[in-house]
Amino acid sequence: MAEKNKLSIISMSGDFDKVIAVFTLASGAAAVGYDVTIFFTFWGLNSIKKKTGRSFIGTGFLARFFNFLLGGRRSLPLSRLNFGGLSPILMTGMMKGKNVATLEELFDASKALGVSFYACEMAMHVLGLTREDFIPEVKDVLGVASFLELSKGGQTLFI
Amino acid sequence: MTFVKAKLHLEQLEPGDTTDILLTAGEPLDNVPRTATEQGYQVLASVHVRDNIHRLTIKKP
Numbered sequence: 001m002a003e004k005n006k007l008s009i010i011s012m013s014g015d016f017d018k019v020i021a022v023f024t025l026a027s028g029a030a031a032v033g034y035d036v037t038i039f040f041t042f043w044g045l046n047s048i049k050k051k052t053g054r055s056f057i058g059t060g061f062l063a064r065f066f067n068f069l070l071g072g073r074r075s076l077p078l079s080r081l082n083f084g085g086l087s088p089i090l091m092t093g094m095m096k097g098k099n100v101a102t103l104e105e106l107f108d109a110s111k112a113l114g115v116s117f118y119a120c121e122m123a124m125h126v127l128g129l130t131r132e133d134f135i136p137e138v139k140d141v142l143g144v145a146s147f148l149e150l151s152k153g154g155q156t157l158f159i
Numbered sequence: 160m161t162f163v164k165a166k167l168h169l170e171q172l173e174p175g176d177t178t179d180i181l182l183t184a185g186e187p188l189d190n191v192p193r194t195a196t197e198q199g200y201q202v203l204a205s206v207h208v209r210d211n212i213h214r215l216t217i218k219k220p
Contacts, residue, residue, distance in 0.1 A: 101160045
């Protein structure tokens with residue numbers, strides 16, 4: 001049997017529009033039969049936090065403050081013209097109006113289609129986050145060497 | 160994205176079940192039947208319904 005095509009995405013941005021790109025590509029590739037892996041690092045980790053809004057999570061005062069400012073998947077800012085968080089709400093409304101999948105739908109579809117989620121060990125350490133701060137679908141916490149091993153032989157995108 | 164939604168729906172079917180999917184002309188109508196066929200589904204019919212809407216009947220093997 002032929003080996004499946006493989007797509008690995010490094011999700012570093014915490015911007016609403018770029019995270020949409022991550023999950024659009026991931027769900028689209030998984031739907032057509034790709035083996036898809038997303039490696040979440042730094043601001044990308046915001047989209048896989050259990051707490052989807054703003055909350056004081058993490059170990060240590062600075063980490064808790066920082067994670068409050070960063071927020072989770074429902075408080076991601078637009079990369080341009082964010083207008084204090086109003087634009088992502090407007091954008092989601094526009095997407096629904098045009099029958100385009102929203103971030104939550106893309107995120108759910110990615111999970112349902114078996115996309116593998118991994119969290120970056122180093123970024124978690126810097127931000128004071130632990131495995132318990134993330135959704136249970138996160139398969140493992142990895143470093144660069146393990147990610148390179150996972151992504152070997154496939155296409156890799158950095159978003 | 161159309162195929163993502165279609166795929167999630169097709170996965171819910173039991174083997175031998177058929178389903179109808181409404182698609183707009185253009186990329187969805189080109190992509191969905193082609194990818195479904197590649198994945199072993201059987202496209203039984205593609206019928207123009209109205210304007211740019213088409214109904215695709217697919218069977219799960």
